[in-house]
Amino acid sequence: MIFTGEFLAFMGLALVAIIGGVLLLNLNKVIHMVVALIFTFVAIAGIYVLLSAEFVAAVQILIYSGAITIIMLFGIMLTKHDDESEAKSGKWRKLFLFLGILGFAFAVYIGIYNFNVEQVPTKLHENNTLQIGEALYSKYIIPFELTSVLLLVALVGSIILAKNDKKKEADKE
Amino acid sequence: MSSIPASAFLALALILFCIGLYGALTKKNTVIVLISIELMLNAVNINLVTFSKYGVAPSITGQIFALFAISVAAAEAAVGLAILIALYRNKKTVNIDEVDTMKN
Structure with missing residues (x-):
């Protein structure tokens, strides 16, 4: 190295x-x-x-x-x-979770530790933003537009969810 | 050519994913659980960008997928936080183990 x-x-x-x-x-x-x-x-x-x-x-x-x-x-x-968010949950639960995640990490690490493909020279660093823009507006135009719809839905949905519904609370009282 | 092997990036992404997984499964505050999930999504983005450079057929597609994943993650964070605030208004708690009822 x-x-x-x-x-x-x-x-x-x-x-x-x-x-x-x-x-x-x-x-x-x-x-x-x-x-x-x-x-x-x-x-x-x-x-x-x-x-x-x-x-x-x-x-x-x-x-x-x-x-x-x-x-x-x-x-x-x-x-x-x-x-303060300190742990009141059981120590055993944490221990078993830690062991499970350690096992998962080990299993994945076996898969990747000698992952080596031959490096091909790329042109990603030349005009990176230009390449992304061209691909987004030609090949991936439909997912791009769908993403805008998704963001709009998330915006409206989160406003509706978090809106303080005063009328309903007044009805309750 | 790059002197860093691709497995180094993959190992970093694996470590960050495991930290996020542990945080999401053990923390009590719901905000911390949400942000741990964001950390896991970030680790996945590192993998996507790594394979866009080091893959068998390197192309810009991996970076574009990472951008889509980032936008979906942002939408998910906003909706999750709205749900959290509605929950706090109703139950006056943000601890995830006190939210154990499906009834009103």
Whole structure:
């Protein structure tokens, strides 16, 4: 293994991502967990840059470390957030879950640890956004339009779900 | 050519997926469960982008699938949070093990 700059960048980003995930599991306050996960999301954006997917990296920073984290923080602040989320559930349950996940990870790792296909030179890094735009508007135009419908449905649906129904509550009282 | 083997990216995605799975199955706060699911989706996105570069026939399609997955994940987060807020208004709790009834 040669310690090139790319390799060092990968190791640093992977370390930050995994540390963010471990902090998510180990911190006590709920808000701290969400803020720890921002590190993971930004590091994953860096991983995308290493994989010559610059547009996906920009989208990752915009959507995940911007929108989704903020929406989760809103969700925490609109609900009860002062209690610390420590585990009251049984230790045995956690132990068995940990063992099961460890077994799953081992099984997958056997599948991937010497996965090696011959690297073909790609042109993904040249005009990445242009390539994505051309593919989206020619080959994947129907899924693209369906995605807009899906986002509209999610928008309307979440407003209806979260709307404070004052009239119904007044009827109840 | 890249000096990082594809299995390194796949292993990173596997570790993140396992962290997300453990968090989703053990945490009590529903917001944390939702965000753990987001972490699992992110790990899957890493796999998609990895295979768009390292696959047998590399193409832009993997990145486009990752973009679709990101948009669906964003919609899922919004709807999940709306359900959570409606639930909190009715039951005054966000702990996932206290939500154990299908009755009103």
